[in-house]
Amino acid sequence: MRITRCLTLWLLLCALMLALLGSAQAQQDDPGKPLLEALASASYAAKSDAIDAIVASGDSRSRAWLEALNDGKLQQNKQTGQFVVVLANRGRNWPVEDALSGEPLGEMSRRELDRIGINNALRGQLRSTLAVLDLYVDNPDARLQAANDLLGQVDAGMVAPLEAVRDQEPSEAVQERLTEALAIYRLEQGDAQAIEALSGSLHPEARAALNGAAASDDPALAAQAKKALDGIEQTLKINRGFETLYFGLSLGSVLVLAAIGLAITFGVMGVINMAHGELIMLGAYTSWGMQQLLPGQPGLAVILSIPAGFLVAGLAGVAIERCVIQFLKGRPLETLLATFGVSLILQQLVRTLVSPLNRTVITPEWMSGSLVINDALSLTLNRLYVLGFALLVFAGLMLVMRRTRLGLEVRAVTQNRAMARSMGIRATRVDMLTFGLGAGVAGLAGVALAQLTNVGPNLGQSYIIDSFMVVVFGGVGNLWGTLVAGMSLGVINQVLEPWAGAVLAKIIVLVFIILFIQKRPRGLFPQKGRAAEG
Amino acid sequence: MNTSTPFYRWLAAALLSAGVTLPAQAQEDPIKVGILHSLSGTMAISESTLKDTMLMLIEQQNAAGGLLGRQLEPVVVDPASNWPLFAEKARELLAQEKVDVIFGNWTSVSRKSVLPVVEELNGLLFYPVQYEGEESSENVFYTGAAPNQQAIPAVNYLMNNVGVERWVLAGTDYVYPRTTNKILEAYLKGHGVADEDIMINYTPFGHSDWQNIVSDIKRFGSEGKKTAVVSTINGDANVPFYRELGNQGIDAADIPVVAFSVGEQELSGIDTAPLVGHLAAWNYFMSVDNDANYDFIDAWIDYTGDEMSVTNDPMEAHYIGFNMWLEAVRKAGTPDVDAVKDAIIGVTVPNLTGGYAAMMPNHHITKPVLIGEIQDNGQFSVVWETPSTVAGDAWSDYLEGSRDLISDWRKPMECGNYNVVEASCGGGVEAQ
Amino acid sequence: MSLSNTPSSSSPLSNLWLTRPFSERSTRIFLTVLALALAVVTVLHLALPAGHPLHVSSYTVTLLGKYLCYALLAVAVDLVWGYLGILSLGHGAFFALGGYAMGMYLMRQIGDRGVYGDPVLPDFMVFLNWDSLPWFWHGFDMAWFAFLMVMLAPGLLALLFGFLAFRSRVTGVYLSIITQALTFALMLAFFRNEMGFGGNNGLTDFRELLGFDLRSDATRLGLFLASGVALALGYVVCRGIVGSKLGRVCVASRDAEARVRFLGYRVERVQLCVFVVSAMLAGVAGSLYVPQVGIINPSEFSPLFSIEVVVWVALGGRGTLYGAVIGAILVNYAKTVFTGVMPDAWLFALGGLFVVVTVLLPKGIAGLMSRRRKADSETQLKEATP
Incomplete structure (x- = not known):
């Protein structure tokens, strides 16, 4: 028995050795x-x-x-x-x-x-080498990508084969790109004819080549290149304007997302919810947890973490409301104190249970990269999705508040609690659900922010102050106000940034908010009527 | 997850110490090692692993028989990323707990806050992070890189091996990036780089909206000259920065970014697939192919119980600093601060990259400089390194005020800011 | 509530608003406790040898001094929040401004003992290539000027800010949030190295104050005592304001602003006046805090710090002044203990403390103390009614 086992083992080993030797x-x-x-x-x-x-x-x-x-x-x-x-x-x-x-x-x-x-350097070489190989594949998108990679990478040995490929190329876009790539090469060799092919191009490589030509010793070539550059500069300026607008809207959408949950818990319910940032954080961690559960499927994980993030943060919100806030009825300022404590606990909880370090959230394929409008204007996809998501969340929330029974009850309770109760509305239940809704929306914000920024214990703290600013600037208790305030603060910030710098732009925005509140002490869209004297 | 392990380890350690080391303790008190790293607040993200590193090193040393026949006892406090609290906790460690040495701090401001306390109470502080230089204290040992051990070699590499002609110096607005960028600016201009080929940009801490800046960098880089970004962007701001780089399609082959504050630990929070090829300059990488390093990594993974945990440069700095301190205590035969201070100069211990680190008279150490490219698995692959180690320079040769200053804490000079032109020890720093 | 505290006896002294507080029981108790505490600490520090178990080390003395500064800041916040109804989430700004004024004086006192040995410029300016001292640094080499600025800088900021805000009747959360915006903007501004306040590193490495070596134990004790005296003075000033006619208008406008306006009071002037006094007190607290902790940096402007101060006040009991002192000392003592004893879990304890106290003790710790008294009087009332 023992000998046979020994023998089997030995045979196995031999076979393994042979296999290894064989492969060697x-x-x-x-x-x-x-x-x-x-x-x-x-x-x-x-x-x-x-x-x-x-x-x-x-x-x-x-x-x-x-x-x-x-x-x-x-x-x-x-x-x-x-x-x-x-x-x-x-x-x-x-x-x-x-x-x-x-x-x-x-x-x-x-x-x-x-x-x-x-x-x-080798990676660059590999890229163009692989690109040349890719020019022969059937998929036109891959060919276009390959042609893009070749811009500025063409060398003398590639000219003849590339020209041949271009003449056989069925796709017009790929053809154009190849022509451009060849023109860049020819311009680098001092061929003035190539300028014409490049004069409409916004691609950085084309501009780099033209800049090189404009600095050349040949005055005719330099003048021609300069003229082409001036034309390009005009188009670039317009594109830059659009780009800044997009940057602003994108930053604005982040602010709106972060603030919209607070617009419910703080704006509608009057709870100064310092734990709002941590609810956002919970959403972001849900997004990370989902990716851990579904390894290799980041896309599915992102989609599933939308409901999951809402639920996790929402349930946490309900728990906070049941355990703490319901005991603080009529003492709104003290909710600040209690929720501040809750926020400390949640932060440390994440540090202890997960890790004090940041977690990686992978961006799925369809969310990374940019949507290319033209060579000078491309919209980063992850931010585009977040922008769309913010608008969807806003629309959904408006729908809930305007069209559902819950929304009706929430509005009734906030406007006149005693009256609502006497009409048979269970005010405590409504409070719980409202807070849960606000918290859940904060969770949604977290899922979106996980695609843009750090997922770590400090995530919440970096958004809490901005969120309060947005809600107050827009007018407490007004969802439209939050949307307009977030978007306009985002755009103002991004317009100021290029000439003032990031820090100064932010300071200017803050001073602007302070001065604006002097002019309109109840924000952009003040609440009217009795509810205003709360 | 792995939260239960520390408890069992604690239990085991408690049982062990109760059963085994009690007789030894009865003879002599343990040697106390203070650990001053933030465990909460904004810096916890970087500093908490250094606390664990120290605990691991101390545990290893105790298992190997302690020091001078005595056990080492870690004293951990939490300065909570609050700078005045750093000074207070340092005072607590030195005056109340009477620790023999402190390993701690990460940010410059926390070091500046602790410095007067350590000098007043005559403590020992080992500071493990790359920093801006322009400081020399009798009581502080700088085991991280000075600017000449990180920034200058990195820029040299980009200039000579990559052919970069246009430079973006991007940093967080605090003293380390300011100084590093000032030194680099002077250095670049000295090498014939024109003013309009240098773009300097500062952002606040935790900056999260990089759209405009990255788009500026892209424009700056499309003017026909090879462009690189030298990033001294700190901690949390890096994730959104790199994400934006990836999404705006800035490829390392076009505009490489070389970072001085991004290590394996920071990368562990980033999806690195779009970042392959961007660079970092450090004195240690986890990927360094060396048995001492592999042993350290194995010990660390066993200690944390997490197969995916990473090591980084400041951890190696603590490893070196701790071993140097052990060596100096052995040499002096006592953990007494003054004796150790004298004994440690000249002490040489192996580092984790296959060489040796020596403590210089200016309280800085010798280090190799490595340039690594980011890989898709969150590691760096070394593409270049200095042929030999570089000694840390407390006072930069490229700055106006400090060009003439040197630091030498050996007797009889014992001066942190000796002016070689005026041949006198400048004011301040407990000059004798 | 403070109305009921006013004594009915009309001694000639009670006409002066600053002396009236001395005839109040709570003030006398507070001052006595404070004086006793100062005396005990001093005696234990000086008289007992270092090894003695009851000896108070200079580390503890400085720590206590820091608590006293925080307590004064809390009193300043309580004055505007408890009696004026303005929840300021930006009092850290005034505290930090006072601290910076003191820090600038201390920096100038370093003289040529900095690492670069420049007789005029502080180290960080040499280092960032400043050629000359910026205009706002002039005068800070003179102690009287610096001490004046400790009160003036926060006072002027509060005057400007309050004038704008109260004139346009910004109230409630709107006011709270713009105070937060104020301190946040200042934090970002002070972080900028171009501002000339040392950026993130702030001001540090101080050496002497009025000729006293800051690293000597005697100076530490002196600063501790000075903080105690400042707290006592601040308390008396606040109590005086609260007990005066001004204070009564304050409380009235807190509870029903519109009615007070209809009665013909210029509420905004009252608010502005008290707000400025409170800011100056915060500035004084900051100026005493800086030499004791040895550093001032923009993180003191951080909105979270200001929120924390509010939490101290709420914990101790809003609208009582002595509650603010208790809250500030208690929370900070808890922080010191917890960060040392359980470094990994102290936030749980602190956070839990905030939640539990808010839910179970709506009037804070001061409320707990007066509840017993009230319970006594209520039983007396009940016995009296039938």
Whole structure:
């Protein structure tokens, strides 16, 4: 019994050894081995040649190698010299596969592996190399991306093949891009004809080339380039205006999102809710937690964390209302004190339970990058989504307040509590739900902010003051006021920023709020009637 | 999650100390090590891991038999990211708890706040973070990088190896970025960079809306010359900054960003996929291929119980500082402050990058300078390093007022700001 | 409430508003307790040897001095919040301004002992290449000027701000939030290094005050006693205001502003007057705080600090003055203890304390103390009615 087990083990080991030897043997004979060995050399210049050699070899695996190299995942075993591709490189032990045969090799520890180094220069070279390869694929979007990557990267050897590709290219957009790429190359060589092809271009690489030409020794070329640049500058100015507006609206949407929950708990209920920031934080952590539950599916996680964030923060809000705030009826200023305590507890709770460090929230594919309007104006997607989300949340909240029974009851209770109660409305229940609603909306804000900023224990503190400013500036108790106030403060801030600097812009906005309140002591949209004398 | 582990460890430590070390304790009191790092407030995010690092190092040392046959006892306090509280807690550690040494602080202002207290009560402070220089105290040992150990080599790399001609110096508005940028500006102009090729920008702490600035940088970089951003942006502001960079499509191959305050720990809160290729300059990276480093990482992961926890440069600085202090105490045969102060100059201990760190007479240490590129797994890969270690310089050679100052705490000079031109020890700092 | 405290006896002295407080029981108790505490600490510090278990170390003396400064700040906040009904979330600004005025004086006293040895410019200015002293730093080398500015700078700011705000009848949360905006804007401004106040590092490395070495134990004790005296004076001034006719208009306008206006009072003037006094008291508190903690930096302007001050007052009991003192000392003592004893969990304890006290003790700790008295009088009333 024992002997057989021993034997089996021994046989197994032998088989394993053989397999390992076999794969090492296989690497020995593989034509790719010398190519990769050249890559592993120490000098970056030699590596650059090695990349060219790999491309020239026409090996079917070359693309996979270059991509692994680009990601820093092409590595070499220190002992055996075997080349491997690391599949996942977090933690201490990494799953790897053989770079040549593609066989999985189990896990190897960081200590055993040597990374084949790469720097930005090589990465640039790889990008254009891969781009040239991509020009031959079927997907037109990939071809356009490849053509984009080639702007400013064309060298003498690429001109002829690129021209050939361009003439066969079915897509007009790709063709234009390739023409531009070639024109940039020709302009760099001092060809004045190329200026015409570039004069309408807003792309930074085109401008860089024109700037280079404008500084050249040839006066005719310089003058022509300058003229083209002036034309571009005009268009750029208009684009810059739009850009600033977008920046302002985007900042505004963040302010609105952060403040809108407070507009309910503070504006409608009169609770000076210092824990509002921490409710936002809870939403953001929900977003992070959801991504931990659904690894590899950040998109789904973001979508699911919208209801989850609302629920988590909302329930926390209900708990706060039940445990603390309901005992403070008629003492609004003291809610400040109690909720300040709650905010300290929540912060430390997150520090103890999760970590004092920031957490990573991954941006899903469809939210990263920009929506390109033209080469000079592109709207960052994550902020665009947040802007849209803010408007949706606002619309949803208006709907709840105006069209549902809850909204009606909330308005009734805030306007005249005693009267509402005598009409049969359960005021304590309404209080609980209202606070839960405000807290839930704060949670939604957290889910959105997790895509823009740090997810950490201090997240809430950085938004609480701005939130109060927005609500008060807009007029307490008025949701429209919050929207207009948030958006206008955002735009003012971003318009001021380029010439005043970030700090001064913020100070000016604060002074503006102080002075504005002198003029209109009840905010942009003051509440009218009896409720105002609260 | 892992909250229960510290308790068990505490329990185990308590049982152990009760059972094993009681006889030793009966003979002599433990040597007290004060740990002055914020555990709450805005700086907790950076400083709390340094507290854990110190606790781990002390635990290891105790397991290895303590120091001079005595156990080490950590005394942890929380200055709560509040600067006056730092001074108060330092006083508490020195006057009430009577600790023999303090490891602590992160921000410049907290160090400035603690400095008079440490000098007055004659304590020892090991400060583990890269800082602006322009300071030298008899009682403080600077185990982080001075500007000449981080900023200048990084700029040299960009200038010579990457061919950068246009510079954006972006920083948070406080003294470290201000000084570093001033030094860099002087240095760049000295190397023929024109005024219009340098753009300087300051933002407040925790700045979260980078749209305009990043778009400015993009414009600045599209004028035909190779552009790089030198970032001294602090802590929390980095996440939104890098996010904006990624989303506005600023690629490291076009406009690389080299950061002096972004390490593995900061990156652990960022999705690094869009940031691959951006740079950082430090004296240590977790990815350094070295057995001492791997052992340290293993110990740290075992200590935290989190497979994904990372190490960073200030942790290495504490590792070096702690070992130097141990060595100096052994050399002096006593933890007495004055004896240790004299003994520690010249002490050399191994660092985690495969070399050695020596304590210089100006209370700074020698360090290698490494430039790393961000990888998609939140680590850096070293692309360049100085051929040998660089000694820290308390007074910068590139600043008007401090060019002529040197610091030497050995006898008989014992002066933190000796003016070589006037051949006199300047005012202040307990000059004798 | 303070109306009922006014003594009915009409001694000739009671016509002077500043002396009237002395005839009140609560004031006398407060002053006695404070004087006793100061005396006990002094004796324990000086008379007992350092090793003695009852010895009060200079560390503790400075700590207590800091609490007293906070207490004075809390009294200033209570004056406007408790009696005027203005919830100021920006009193930290006045405190910090007073602190900066003192800090500037202390910086100038360093003279050529800074690290660069410049006889006029403070270190941070040498370091940031300032050629000469900015205009607002002139005069701060003279103690009398600096001490004047300690009161004037916050006073003027309060005058300007209050004039604008009260004239246009900004009230309630709107007023609270713009006070918050004020201190937030000042914080951002002082963080800017171009302002010439040392940016984030603030002012530090002080050496001497009026010729006394700040690092000597005797000076520490002196500062502690000075803080105690300032607190006593501040308390008496506030009590005097509260007990005077002005104070009664204050309370009336707190409770029903519109009615007071209809009665012909210029409420905004009353508010402005008291607000300015309160700001000056906060400034004095700040000026005594700075030499004791050894640093002034823009984080004192942080809105969260101002909110915390309000929390002290609420915890101690709003509208009683002595409650503010109790609250400030208690919370800060708790903070000192908790941050040392349980560094990882002290925020739970502090936060929990705030919640529990608010929910269970609506009138704060002062309310707890007077509840017993009230209960006594109520039982007496009940016995008397049938």
